[in-house]
Amino acid sequence: MADEDTQNDGEALSARIEALSPRRLAALTGAFLVALAALFVFEVNEKAKQRATETEIRLTQAANDGAAALNISIMTGAPVRDTLNAVRPAGYAALYHLSPSGDIIMAAGRTDIVDVPAARIRTLDLNESGETRVDLPGGDIALAWRKLDNGDAVMVAAPARDILDRSPIWFSYAVIMGAITLVIGSLVAAFIRQSRAAAQAAHALSTLTDFNAALTGGRCSPWFYDHKDRTVHLSKSLLQPLGLSSRDRKLTLREISALVHPQDLRTAVAVISGEPSGVSEGVVRLREPGGAWARAYFRTSAEATRFTRCGVAFDLVGATTLAPGAAIAETRLRDAIESIPEAFVLWDAHGRLATWNKRFASIFRIPAKVLRAGLTLEEVVTCAGVAGDVLAAHFGPLEDKQQENQEVALPGSRWAHVSRRKTAEGGYVCVATNVTDLKRRAWAQKKKERELQRTVEDLESSRKELSEALRKYEYEKYRAEEASRSKSEFLANMSHELRTPLNAINGFSEVMQSELYGPLGDIKYKEYVGDILSSGRHLLELIDDILDMSKIEAGRLTLEPKRTELERILNESVRLVAKRASDAEVRLTTSVGHAPPVWADARAVKQVVLNLLSNALKFTPSGGEVTLTAEADLDGVTIIVADSGSGIDQAQLSKLGAPFELAENHFSRTRNGSGLGLALSRALMDMQGGILALASQPGKGTVACATFPRRQNAKVRLPQFIRAEAHVLTGKEKPEEPRFDATQAAE
CATH class of the missing domain: 3.30.450.20 (PAS domain)
Structure with a gap:
């Protein structure tokens, strides 16, 4: 009976082997490869369309940027070729500066590859902005042009299929298709080989049945x-x-x-x-x-x-x-x-x-x-x-x-x-x-041990992360409390600062209205009018500072850095504070005749200089001296404002530059101020890539330095004489660990 069962098993195995058809498997495999190839063709077409769309978007953006940059260059007299090279998009793109009639004034970029004939350019309507695609012998070229303020035009051209001229999309899909075909072919070959081996096994089983019978x-x-x-x-x-x-x-x-x-x-x-x-x-x-x-x-x-x-x-x-x-x-x-x-x-x-x-x-x-x-x-x-x-x-x-x-x-x-x-x-x-x-059970045991070890490590890592989160929470809580305290002090100071000029304005206005000293032609009214004007200007400065600080914190203040004549701005600033220095009996000395141009926003430069001069005059007693000088190197120009005032100790110096912070000493409490001047200056310097630093000693005075870059994206640094003692306000990182001592926390 056992021999009969073995013989039956061999016959069933032979039948199953004969049912396996390599031709049927080959047909199914071919159908799958054809479907996969169709899918790849669809994907190639879709990605080609995406590259063409990306080219059009890049050309439109480049045309807009080029028009804006050329308008500025023509207005400022900057070299047009440098501007074209600066705004040229990546890849095989060419920029053309065109006259109103369509003549090429200047070209930049890959004009050796993207060569648009002048006759074809003259057919374009350059009085209006537009985009089009032209058919040239070397292939389709995408064009985008914008009209300039002086009537000229700027045009950007690139290959329509791909501005970046990347490798053909079909190449990678062809490689993938070849790899898949190779793998599937290998599997089919292995299947056929396995079928043959199974046939041999069926034959071996039949032979073994006969062999067992012979042994019996x-x-x-x-x-x-x-x-x-x-x-x-x-x-x-x-x-x-x-x-x-x-x-x-x-x-x-x-x-x-x-x-x-x-x-x-x-x-x-x-x-x-x-x-x-x-x-x-x-x-x-x-x-x-x-x-x-x-x-x-x-x-x-x-x-x-x-x-x-x-x-x-x-x-x-x-x-x-x-x-x-x-x-x-x-x-x-x-x-x-x-x-x-x-x-x-x-x-x-x-x-x-x-x-x-x-x-x-x-x-x-x-x-x-x-x-x-x-x-x-x-x-x-x-x-x-x-x-x-x-x-x-x-x-x-x-x-x-x-x-x-x-x-x-x-x-x-x-x-x-x-x-x-x-x-x-x-x-x-x-x-x-x-x-x-036995081996699998041993491996499973080792795997469980490794998983347990990883779990222990994850728990340890989670414990450390939780500890770090708690530490950061304590630090942020401390910062929030400090910010709340600064806001409260600011409101207390500002309530007094805003009330004082308003009281003066209202009081003197009432005196003038009642004509207490007689008709308005009296000399006293002129004095009151002067006081009213002074108080109003002071109130306006406070309000302007608050508004500027609010814009900076909200991210809505926009600067326009460009080549700025620093010497002119410094002389204007000195003239604006000269009367204040004379009234305060402070000698104001300047030496800025050699100051070279800088790359910055003119209004921001003037505001920073005025803030530094105003602070120096404010904290310098009568008979003191304030000096304004400029020192230049290859990358930047440093404006140096030095005074012979009361000076600031290190604990208070490290707190300056934060919004609403004031240096607390007897002399400063007798002066008007909101604490926003240095904060505004610090924010403006940060936005322009500059450096703002202070160095001071109590009783000896203060030196304030503002370093501006001489060209776009230049790396600036402080002068050598002040680097060791300077407290840099711009670009400083907050300390990682909270400090619960008031003086150290401010630092």
Whole structure:
């Protein structure tokens, strides 16, 4: 029945193999590749349209930027070519400065690639802004033009398909398509090869069925002795012909003693159990059910121990003599019986293949029709479908060892414990036990340990992040409290500052209205009018400062940096504060005749200079001196305002520059001020890429420096004489750690 089941299984496997059609798989694969190619063509077209749209957007933006820049250059007299090069977009683009009639005044960019004929340009309506696309011999060219304030026009041209001239879109998709085709082709080839291997396996299964039938006809059986249970395992291929059993059986030594002839009992026990040792083969008579005796040949290895004993038994019914050569041949054959659950292979003393089982062949995908006795190890490796190196290294004869045990990685993510032993005749037997489940459990345990370690590390990282978040929260809370305190102090100061001039304006206005001193022609009214004007101007300055500071904080203040004549602005600023210095009896000295132009916003420069001069005059007592000088280097110009006033200590100096902060000393409290002057100056310098710094010593005066760049994006630095002692207000980073001391917190 078992042989019939095996034969049925082989026939079912052959039917399934025949149902696998490589042609059908090839047709499906071709259809998939055609659909994928159509999808890639659609994607290529879509990305080509995106590149063309991107080109049009870049040209429109470049035309707008170029028109704005050329208008400024023409107005300021800056070189037009430099302006064209500055606004030219990236890639293969060309800019043209055109006359109202369409003549090219100047061109910049890749005119060698984007060459628009003058005759074609004259056909454009340059009185209106527009975009178009022209067909030239070298390909389509996209154009965008804008009219300038003086009637000229600026035009930007680039290849219509892609301004950046990137590699063709189809190239990358072609590479991807080729790679996919190669992979799918490899898979189809592997499938076909696997189908052929399955066909060979079906043939091998049929051959194995016939081989098992031949072994059964030969009436032989392997036997295994379990020294713990003292039992012997025999297969039905030996027991059934003798009428002893119709299935495989485990017989105890007591049952063996009942079956074996008393004269052969010592030989049988010695061969099977190894007690006494030294007997490895012999002929034993077994009792048949009818009472007759049948002869059988039992053999094991000469090196077998009491703990590891196995061998082969042959039925010798009908044989009058025992031929040793025939017995050895039968032993080699029966060692390959398929009842052995592990992969098994036996090599003779000459290193040639003696016998094997189907599990060994299936591991290395060796076709049954090519595997035969007498092959060398190299020939067997050549026949292997996979892992030939593993077969050669761990399943062949040993060179200089008696035995070897090790774990080996097999194809299909499997592991086996391979044991190799030398046989009595000088050959080698190799047995491989599957230990994949054990390895996987070990790997799973290691994976869980790594995951646990990562979890612990994540928890530690989360704890550190939480600690950092708490620290930052405390710092932000402290900053918020400081900001609230500064706002409160500012409101208190400003309430007084705004009330004082308003009281003066209202009071003097009432006196003039009531004509307390007579008709309005009296000289006193002129004095009151002057006081009203002074108070109104002071109130206007306060309000302007507040508005400017609000615009800066809201991000709505826009500067227009350009080439600015610094000497003119400095002289104007000195004239504006000269009367104030004279009234305060402070000597104002200037030396700015050599100040070169700077790249900055003229109004912002003037406001910064006036703030620095006003602060210096405000905090300089009568009889003191305020000086204004300028020092230039290759990258910037530094305006230096020095006074001989009361000076500021370091704790108060570090607080200046923040909105609504005032230096607190007796002299400053007697002066008018909102604390916004330096904050405005600091913000304006930051917006222009400049530096604002202060250096001061109590009782010796203060030096304020404002450094402006001489050209766009220039890196400026303070003069050497003040770098060591200067407190830089611009571009300073806030401290990382909160300081709860009031003086240190302000710093």
